Amino acid sequence: MATPDAVFKALADPTRREILRLLRSGPRSSGDIAAQFDSAWPTISRHLAVLRDAELVTAERNGSTILYELDTTVFQETVEHFLNWLNPGGSHGKRRS
Amino acid sequence: MATPDAVFKALADPTRREILRLLRSGPRSSGDIAAQFDSAWPTISRHLAVLRDAELVTAERNGSTILYELDTTVFQETVEHFLNWLNPGGSHGKRRS
């Protein structure tokens, strides 16, 4: 399992969140993703590595390209766990002691 | 509203998450919080400032001390918003419902 550190840190960058958003519509290749941004290709590649480490995306080679795919399970588990951890007895809605 | 940047960045540090955990049991003074950690007092004070900026805690002066209190609403809103944003058609609460 990815650590909360890795997950939250990965999400703290707007470019990376934008990459995740881009992947909502389906898997895309690294180059395809990089083409959507102004940053240089290697820069996006490194962002993708951070997202991979955090297990927010999965990468799979498909012939000559590598397809990245959104995976929200780790995020959801991290958040759920963290909410329970923060507010053990409580409701999930609003804080209400 | 605190930006997602601020919220996720604040949560990316284990010391800060531990501070939040500590505040589950109720409001505490800065000094009281700092006493629970090995780090120097000003260091914890700065972590608290980061948490304040992210609106994950609220600070209220109470006589000579300042009381910090956990506030989970921003976190919950950020996460909820982000999940919807990520997974527009999908379920929000629990994955697989």
Place this chain on the structure above:
DNA sequence: GAGCTAATAAGCTAATAAGCTAATTATTTC
């Protein structure tokens, strides 16, 4: 106001992370 305590701000150092360009590793194609 002087003295005391609680907390933050300022200033510094070391480590981490983002961005670039150039070089390297895979994979397909000829």
Place this chain on the structure above:
DNA sequence: GAAATAATTAGCTTATTAGCTTATTAGCTC
């Protein structure tokens, strides 16, 4: 195997952040 394309890794620079120590602000007590 050489050439071409896709993607990552390496190396560098700059900016941010965590940690410390010292200095300053805010409130209380006398």
